Amino acid sequence: MVARGMKRKLYGSDNGGGSVWESQLQSVLDISLDKFQRDQALVEPSLLRSVLITNTLRQVQSVVKTHLSGVSFHPKLHTQPKKQPELLSTLGSIPAGHSASLCSLGVEDMEDDLMAWPSEEDLSLATAITGILNDLDAALDDDCGLSVPQRLPLASMENLPGDGRSKQNSTISHKTDGCRASILGNSSHMSNYLQEAVIDDLLLDIDTNVFEAEANSVSPCAFSFPADQLVKYLPPFSNSSAVSLTPASPPMVR
Amino acid sequence: FAGGGVGGGNDFQWCFSQVKGAIDEDVAEADIISTVEFNYSGELLATGDKGGRVVIFQREQESKNRPLSRGEYNVYSTFQSHEPEFDYLKSLEIEEKINKIRWLPQQNAAHFLLSTNDKTIKLWKISERDKRAEGYNLKDEDGRLRDPFRITTLRVPVLMPMDLMVEASPRRIFANAHTYHINSISVNSDHETYLSADDLRINLWHLEITDRSFNIVDIKPANMEELTEVITAAECHPHQCNVFVYSSSKGTIRLCDMRAAALCDRHSKFFEEPEDPSSRSFFSEIISSISDVKFSHSGRYMMTRDYLSVKVWDLNMENRPVETYQVHEYLRSKLCSLYENDCIFDKFECCWNGSDSAIMTGSYNNFFRMFDRNTRRDITLEASRENSKPRAMLKPRKVCTGGKRKKDEISVDSLDFNKKILHTAWHPKENVIAVAATNNLYIFQDKIN
Numbered sequence: 001m002v003a004r005g006m007k008r009k010l011y012g013s014d015n016g017g018g019s020v021w022e023s024q025l026q027s028v029l030d031i032s033l034d035k036f037q038r039d040q041a042l043v044e045p046s047l048l049r050s051v052l053i054t055n056t057l058r059q060v061q062s063v064v065k066t067h068l069s070g071v072s073f074h075p076k077l078h079t080q081p082k083k084q085p086e087l088l089s090t091l092g093s094i095p096a097g098h099s100a101s102l103c104s105l106g107v108e109d110m111e112d113d114l115m116a117w118p119s120e121e122d123l124s125l126a127t128a129i130t131g132i133l134n135d136l137d138a139a140l141d142d143d144c145g146l147s148v149p150q151r152l153p154l155a156s157m158e159n160l161p162g163d164g165r166s167k168q169n170s171t172i173s174h175k176t177d178g179c180r181a182s183i184l185g186n187s188s189h190m191s192n193y194l195q196e197a198v199i200d201d202l203l204l205d206i207d208t209n210v211f212e213a214e215a216n217s218v219s220p221c222a223f224s225f226p227a228d229q230l231v232k233y234l235p236p237f238s239n240s241s242a243v244s245l246t247p248a249s250p251p252m253v254r
Numbered sequence: 255f256a257g258g259g260v261g262g263g264n265d266f267q268w269c270f271s272q273v274k275g276a277i278d279e280d281v282a283e284a285d286i287i288s289t290v291e292f293n294y295s296g297e298l299l300a301t302g303d304k305g306g307r308v309v310i311f312q313r314e315q316e317s318k319n320r321p322l323s324r325g326e327y328n329v330y331s332t333f334q335s336h337e338p339e340f341d342y343l344k345s346l347e348i349e350e351k352i353n354k355i356r357w358l359p360q361q362n363a364a365h366f367l368l369s370t371n372d373k374t375i376k377l378w379k380i381s382e383r384d385k386r387a388e389g390y391n392l393k394d395e396d397g398r399l400r401d402p403f404r405i406t407t408l409r410v411p412v413l414m415p416m417d418l419m420v421e422a423s424p425r426r427i428f429a430n431a432h433t434y435h436i437n438s439i440s441v442n443s444d445h446e447t448y449l450s451a452d453d454l455r456i457n458l459w460h461l462e463i464t465d466r467s468f469n470i471v472d473i474k475p476a477n478m479e480e481l482t483e484v485i486t487a488a489e490c491h492p493h494q495c496n497v498f499v500y501s502s503s504k505g506t507i508r509l510c511d512m513r514a515a516a517l518c519d520r521h522s523k524f525f526e527e528p529e530d531p532s533s534r535s536f537f538s539e540i541i542s543s544i545s546d547v548k549f550s551h552s553g554r555y556m557m558t559r560d561y562l563s564v565k566v567w568d569l570n571m572e573n574r575p576v577e578t579y580q581v582h583e584y585l586r587s588k589l590c591s592l593y594e595n596d597c598i599f600d601k602f603e604c605c606w607n608g609s610d611s612a613i614m615t616g617s618y619n620n621f622f623r624m625f626d627r628n629t630r631r632d633i634t635l636e637a638s639r640e641n642s643k644p645r646a647m648l649k650p651r652k653v654c655t656g657g658k659r660k661k662d663e664i665s666v667d668s669l670d671f672n673k674k675i676l677h678t679a680w681h682p683k684e685n686v687i688a689v690a691a692t693n694n695l696y697i698f699q700d701k702i703n
Contacts, residue, residue: 024590028536031594044346047434047453048484048503049599052540055482059536 025060032057267701268633268648270641271686272326274311275694277639287690289677293357293365296681299327299688300367301695302352306336308369308422310380327697331380333422336371348373354439356448358461366425368448372435375450377426377461383419387411431457431467438488444495451488451500454481458512470518471500471510486544486601493553497522501558505542509569525567527574537589537598545601550610551682557613559604562586564615564625579625579632582617584655584666597671607680616675619664620691621651637675637689637696647701 035053039045276285284305291300299311312330339348349372358366364381389411393399434452441448449470450457456471471488475481484503491497496512508521529538541561549556550566555576558565562583565575581602585592592598597618604615616622617634625632634651641648654663677690685700 024536027590028593031590044344047481048486048543051481051484051503052543052599055539056536059539 029060268635268698269701270646271699272697273642273694281693285693287677287695288351289355290679290688290690291355291357292679292681294359294682296683298365300355302355302369304351306334306350306352308333308335331420331422335369335376353436356439356441358441359445368439370436370439373432375428375439376424378422379425380422383421384416385413386416388414426464428459428464437486440488440490442490442495443493449488449490449498451485453484456488456500472519487547489547489549491553492549492551499547499556501544501547503543505544505560507547507558523572525572537593540598546603548604548606550606552610557604559602559615561598564604564613581615581623584653600674602676605678605680608682614678614680616678618671618674619669620673620675622675622678622689637691
């Protein structure tokens with residue numbers, strides 16, 4: 001699995017050069033999102049892995065937010081504010097599942113393209129970026145890989161929107177315990193597992209469409225904002241799907 | 255230093271002893287070894303694999319004819335411990351891979367072990383049968399029932415010797431107590447109870463009781479979206495039956511006392527090393543995640559393994575480890591690539607030697623590392639078929655981290671990250687080690703005596 005379109009670089013552990021740090025940030029973001037999406041498609045992703053990837057994404061998110069708010073801990077980046085939109089439009093391209101095409105350009109290439117942008121675009125971009133960040137926030141909070149409804153059985157039994165569900169379940173647990181026992185032919189179990197896993201599943205209105213979905217398609221319910229909704233936030237560029245670009249062509253933001 | 259020097263204070267030299275498993279380049283997924291464990295005496299060595307099988311090796315008695323050759327381990331028993339299951343309610347397949355094996359202390363002629371996959375723990379009894387009863391009254395020698403009305407005399411069945419047969423039978427099945435994936439089991443020093451841990455909960459079982467367990471730790475948040483930390487390993491204290499520890503994905507260890515409360519969500523001790531701000535990166539949290547925790551035999555220390563290092567903690571000091579050993583620090587500059595290819599999520603185990611003077615853990619390229627706690631010397635060895643002549647001494651290996659590569663050194667970029675040594679075990683009393691390299695089990699011994 002490769003960070004699509006990403007030119008490989010030797011990543012040093014130092015945070016000295018702003019561009020090195022930025023490309024690592026970009027890379028970590030791309031890789032994390034790719035893993036995040038792939039895990040979403042699995043029936044039962046590893047909880048440890050999900051938590052670590054989600055925490056990494058949150059880390060990247062907070063770093064980018066800090067950047068936006070103007071608090072810069074990288075002097076070089078601070079002097080090149082125009083570089084920020086590329087990173088953030090990468091964030092914006094997340095749900096489409098396409099590669100963040102901008103990262104296919106070298107940092108030097110990006111700089112040239114930036115110069116080609118008219119300055120009045122920057123304002124609208126800033127607004128778009130804020131919107132994208134909010135959406136990413138929502139995506140991470142609602143679907144941090146752990147509470148995707150239906151696809152993730154571990155989470156589907158708890159925390160479904162609908163309050164009071166757990167209370168409701170515990171009162172009828174005794175009845176369904178017996179039901180469960182007869183199904184399995186085991187003696188009655190008193191562990192938490194049954195009360196949570198079985199009862200909730202029995203009560204869920206299972207959406208069978210989920211089980212018919214292809215494993216490798218990104219379920220629309222996995223993200224809180226569909227790709228086409230996102231497009232309206234982005235500046236009007238041509239929608240070519242080329243991944244590898246020459247420096248002369250207009251930058252891609254999808 | 256050449257040859258050895260690690261493993262107990264004297265100058266030991268590690269030599270190849272045996273290798274078990276197929277030589278084929280094509281490794282079947284089911285044959286990949288997923289756990290290795292010596293029993294309390296070291297006489298038996300158990301392995302579990304991804305196919306749900308358990309293979310137990312027994313050490314041959316040293317023969318008087320060849321006093322210099324150490325006892326070899328030969329297959330004693332093989333059985334299918336777990337089968338793949340399908341959870342119809344959640345539409346999930348439950349893997350049969352054996353995550354952990356733990357032996358029970360031996361109390362009679364039979365041997366008992368616990369084996370677990372992601373969801374179910376089983377207690378297995380391994381017993382020998384070398385006699386057979388002959389001369390039954392009610393059935394013939396071939397087992398057919400005799401017509402009771404035609405029996406005119408009674409006789410006492412006689413025990414006759416037969417070829418040794420080793421039988422494994424499941425005596426207890428502890429199921430349906432874990433919603434999440436079981437990562438650890440640990441037998442308590444009271445020899446009556448044991449604990450099992452999954453990502454969010456730890457349960458305490460009685461070995462005789464299968465239909466219920468006590469939940470003693472639960473870190474599941476009310477809102478799963480708030481989950482940022484999971485349990486990665488747990489172990490009972492070797493002497494104090496009320497004490498256990500569990501490690502987390504954030505690099506912390508909590509020690510709990512079961513006398514304090516029924517639910518041990520509040521820890522008694524909290525072990526965490528403050529982060530070094532100069533080495534902070536996006537991967538700091540992932541590499542701090544603890545993959546294994548093991549008490550020393552003495553019970554005074556515990557050891558934790560995270561992605562790049564092994565740390566020894568004094569149970570009396572919570573704010574930092576007393577010793578830190580770098581396993582493969584040269585990987586620190588490669589963390590982004592290792593994150594990309596998922597290697598950063600590999601869970602390495604670690605182990606103590608019998609006297610707690612040395613520790614061992616695995617790495618990549620089929621390398622494994624040993625650290626002598628007294629002399630502070632360390633050694634890197636390789637488990638490979640090339641060094642597999644009987645009693646051949648193992649040559650120390652070295653990874654070249656930069657600059658000119660010396661002869662016999664291997665550069666970081668040439669390391670094979672598919673050859674990982676995740677599981678190792680050290681004989682409880684002697685300098686004999688078992689190293690699992692994918693589908694092969696290597697056994698090494700020290701040369702002297």
